[in-house]
Amino acid sequence: MRFVRFRKDNEIVHGLVEGRKVYELTGSIFSQPKRTGEIFDLDGVELDIPVVPRTFYAAGLNYQTHLEKMSAAVGLDASAPDAPDIGYRANNALTAHERPIIIPADATDQVHYEGELVVVIGKEGKHLTSETAMDVVFGYTIGNDVSERSWQKSDKTMWRSKNTDTFKPMGPWVETEVNLEAMTTTVRLNGQEQIKFKTNDMITGIVPYLVHMTKYLTLYPGDVIWMGTEGTSPNLLDGDVVEVELSGIGTLRNPVIRL
Amino acid sequence: MRFVRFRKDNEIVHGLVEGRKVYELTGSIFSQPKRTGEIFDLDGVELDIPVVPRTFYAAGLNYQTHLEKMSAAVGLDASAPDAPDIGYRANNALTAHERPIIIPADATDQVHYEGELVVVIGKEGKHLTSETAMDVVFGYTIGNDVSERSWQKSDKTMWRSKNTDTFKPMGPWVETEVNLEAMTTTVRLNGQEQIKFKTNDMITGIVPYLVHMTKYLTLYPGDVIWMGTEGTSPNLLDGDVVEVELSGIGTLRNPVIRL
Numbered sequence: 428m429r430f431v432r433f434r435k436d437n438e439i440v441h442g443l444v445e446g447r448k449v450y451e452l453t454g455s456i457f458s459q460p461k462r463t464g465e466i467f468d469l470d471g472v473e474l475d476i477p478v479v480p481r482t483f484y485a486a487g488l489n490y491q492t493h494l495e496k497m498s499a500a501v502g503l504d505a506s507a508p509d510a511p512d513i514g515y516r517a518n519n520a521l522t523a524h525e526r527p528i529i530i531p532a533d534a535t536d537q538v539h540y541e542g543e544l545v546v547v548i549g550k551e552g553k554h555l556t557s558e559t560a561m562d563v564v565f566g567y568t569i570g571n572d573v574s575e576r577s578w579q580k581s582d583k584t585m586w587r588s589k590n591t592d593t594f595k596p597m598g599p600w601v602e603t604e605v606n607l608e609a610m611t612t613t614v615r616l617n618g619q620e621q622i623k624f625k626t627n628d629m630i631t632g633i634v635p636y637l638v639h640m641t642k643y644l645t646l647y648p649g650d651v652i653w654m655g656t657e658g659t660s661p662n663l664l665d666g667d668v669v670e671v672e673l674s675g676i677g678t679l680r681n682p683v684i685r686l
Numbered sequence: 687m688r689f690v691r692f693r694k695d696n697e698i699v700h701g702l703v704e705g706r707k708v709y710e711l712t713g714s715i716f717s718q719p720k721r722t723g724e725i726f727d728l729d730g731v732e733l734d735i736p737v738v739p740r741t742f743y744a745a746g747l748n749y750q751t752h753l754e755k756m757s758a759a760v761g762l763d764a765s766a767p768d769a770p771d772i773g774y775r776a777n778n779a780l781t782a783h784e785r786p787i788i789i790p791a792d793a794t795d796q797v798h799y800e801g802e803l804v805v806v807i808g809k810e811g812k813h814l815t816s817e818t819a820m821d822v823v824f825g826y827t828i829g830n831d832v833s834e835r836s837w838q839k840s841d842k843t844m845w846r847s848k849n850t851d852t853f854k855p856m857g858p859w860v861e862t863e864v865n866l867e868a869m870t871t872t873v874r875l876n877g878q879e880q881i882k883f884k885t886n887d888m889i890t891g892i893v894p895y896l897v898h899m900t901k902y903l904t905l906y907p908g909d910v911i912w913m914g915t916e917g918t919s920p921n922l923l924d925g926d927v928v929e930v931e932l933s934g935i936g937t938l939r940n941p942v943i944r945l
Contacts, residue, residue, distance in 0.1 A: 481738075482776045487842060513845040515774045517741045519903045531902060553851070583746060586772040591902040592812070643790060643850040644778045 430456045430566070431600045433472040435465075444469060444600055456601070457549045457565060457648040476521045477568050477601045478547055480651045483521075485572065486636060487512030489629045489655025493541075496659050500576060511631040511639045516572070516653065517590040522681070524598035530663065530685040531591060534575045539660035541572035542614040542671035542679075544626050546633055547601050548650040553641045560637040563646055566603035569671050569679040570653045571596040573663075596669075596681045597651070605675045607633075612657070615670040622658040626673060629654060689715045689825070690859045692731040694724075703728055703859055715860070716808045716824060716907040735780045736827050736860045737806055739910045742780075744831065745895060746771030748888045748914025752800075755918050759835060770890040770898045775831070775912065776849040783857035783938055789922065790850060791945040793834050798919035800831035801873040801930035803885050805892055806860050807909040812900050819896040822905055825862035828930050828938040829912045830855040832922075855928075855940045856910070864934045866892075871916070874929040881917040885932060888913060 429444040430452075441456055442449040449467040452460040456478075488494035489512070498504060522528070530538050549565025572589060573596070579588035589595075610626035631639075633654065640646070663669070665685035672678040688703040689711075700715055701708035708726040711719040715737075747753035748771070781787070789797050808824025831848060832855070838847035848854075869885035890898075892913065899905070922928070924944035931937040 479740075482778050484776075512842050514843045515776055515845070515849075517743075517774055517903070519741050519906065519909075583771050584773045586774070586899075587902050590774075592904050640845075643846050644776070645851050647778065650778075 428566075428603045429600045430477060430603075431472075432475040432477055433467070434475060435467075435472075439475050442467070442472075455648070474524050474599055476523050476597050477599070478649055478651060479521075480518060481647050481649045483516045483518055483651055484640070485514045485516050485653040486629075486631065486655040487514050489631055490624065490657035491630065493655070493657050493659070494630065502580065511636050513636075513640055514585070516595055517586070519592055520590040520595035522593045522596050524596070524679055525681065526596065527593065527682050527684045528571075528573055528596060528663070528669070529593045530575075530665075530683065532686040534591075534685075535577040536662045537576035538663045539574050539576060540614060540616075540663065540669045540671070541574060541656035541660065542612050542622075543570040543572055543656050544610070544612065544654045544673060545570040545597060546652040546654060548646045548652070549648050551645060551647055552637075553645040555637050555641040557634050557638060560634045563637070564633070565648070566601040567605050567673070567676055568597060568601050568651075569599075569673050569676055571669060571671050571679060571681060572653060572656060596679055598679050599677055602676045609675070611674045613672045613674075614660075615672070616661065617668055621660070624657040628657070687825075687862045688859045689736060689862075690731075691734040691736055692726070693734060694726075694731075698734050701726070701731075714907070733783050733858055735782050735856050736858070737908050737910060738780075739777060740906050740908045742775045742777055742910055743899070744773045744775050744912040745888075745890065745914040746773050748890055749883070749916035750889065752914070752916050752918070753889065761839065770895050772895075772899055773844070775854055776845070778851055779849040779854035781852045781855050781940070783855070784940065785855065786852065786941050786943045787830075787832055787855060787922070787928070788852045789834075789924075789942065789944040793850075793944075794836040795921045796835035797922045798833050798835060799873060799875075799922065799928045799930070800833060800915035800919065801871050801881075802829040802831055802915050803869070803871065803913045803932060804829040804856060805911040805913060807905045807911070808907050810904060810906050811896075812904040814896050814900040816893050816897060819893045822896065823892070824907070825860040826864050826932070826935055827856060827860050827910075828858075828932050828935055830928060830930050830938060830940060831912060831915060855938055857938055858936055861935045868934070870933045872931045872933075873917075873919075874931070875920065876927055880919070883916040887916070
């Protein structure tokens with residue numbers, strides 16, 4: 428099943444996507460939502476981010492080539508972390524499918540995309556095991572972890588480099604049925620393929636990641652975990668369009684505006 | 687005015703505290719809530735955290751003595767940052783007044799309190815100036831930024847050291863009327879005063895902090911900003927009780943359980 432959030436008059440409502448139609452839902456998508464009976468054309472609705480996370484987690488360097496290149500770029504040791512590297516992003520930075528990534532005037536040229544698989548949590552869970560971890564996963568969406576590399580190097584935290592408003596496109600929907608092993612991530616810039624990689628080829632996979640996190644923290648419905656990216660990105664320019672496609676989910680598409 | 691969130695049957699509702707009474711409210715506390723007519727005894731209700739942040743911000747080293755001692759303890763340069771140091775904490779770690787701080791069995795002895803002023807945002811704001819910054823501040827509450835110092839040193843992020851479940855007590859309420867200049871922060875351990883400092887004696891005050899943050903990010907109603915702490919803490923032991931009192935707001939009290 429494929430769940431969206433979209434604007435209906437002055438409120439944001441949930442919907443179930445079937446074909447090119449959106450069936451409006453009432454109640455939480457995590458606990459048996461009901462159809463209201465209203466139906467919209469998918470092409471006619473303005474999508475919002477598909478879920479508002481309670482906590483917004485992000486894996487750090489979680490693909491081999493990206494680990495090596497980024498470590499060199501920001502001056503860190505390139506060895507893989509001993510344990511999964513768990514970080515946070517901020518809700519202010521989230522923006523929807525088709526909405527612009529707006530780069531502030533004082534950013535350097537070094538603003539990059541990072542196409543990522545996003546895990547959406549649907550059930551409360553702590554002390555998960557390799558047997559129970561997948562029980563709390565509701566579905567998956569797509570994220571673009573836009574990053575300003577000079578701020579990533581200069582600031583003590585990633586508040587500006589990764590959490591400037593609009594730097595976290597997420598969407599277009601949450602897909603509950605996927606085949607992770609068969610999934611491919613493709614990033615296109617202005618229609619040109621930049622990189623293609625096996626989505627599940629992570630240094631730390633979803634199950635060990637969830638097991639490790641929940642030794643210390645409780646996951647709740649609506650939490651998201653961005654699983655990291657592979658490769659590198661050219662500098663994003665004003666007028667660029669970035670597409671992140673995950674086979675079996677869909678395509679997250681955002682234009683770039685440089686102020 | 688003094689706003690709480692509390693348990694009523696199986697839901698969490700808002701209330702206005704007057705004396706020892708709680709007047710139940712309906713609607714957002716940020717936009718003219720209404721009294722439902724139901725009244726409870728403050729001593730008889732189970733308080734929850736007073737606000738669920740959309741984004742949970744935290745100032746890093748923001749008081750002089752704490753900056754010097756913590757920098758030495760975790761092996762960092764002790765000079766004040768050039769610009770305000772803006773970090774994040776995670777909602778999973780929040781816990782209410784009177785609820786226990788639960789220290790995992792594999793934590794070292796070095797688990798410390800940090801008594802903090804918490805700014806609660808009530809209006810959306812970006813590109814704030816020194817003239818407009820305080821317009822978005824709704825009120826204040828109290829936070830205890832419990833920290834495991836060995837994890838703070840060993841991990842790449844503060845996910846475990848500061849965001850283990852229950853490591854972020856916040857409450858007991860949001861107070862909208864305070865005199866920041868006259869405010870004192872006092873931390874007591876088992877009734878014994880440990881430290882007392884002028885709350886507003888920050889390296890970066892609230893106004894410049896809000897001005898700097900909102901160059902890049904939008905603040906929203908419900909966001910919280912923890913403003914940092916002064917001094918140091920002894921190691922917290924099983925059975926300890928930590929109280930953080932901010933004059934003009936109240937006292938946040940939490941017992942400690944070590945697993």
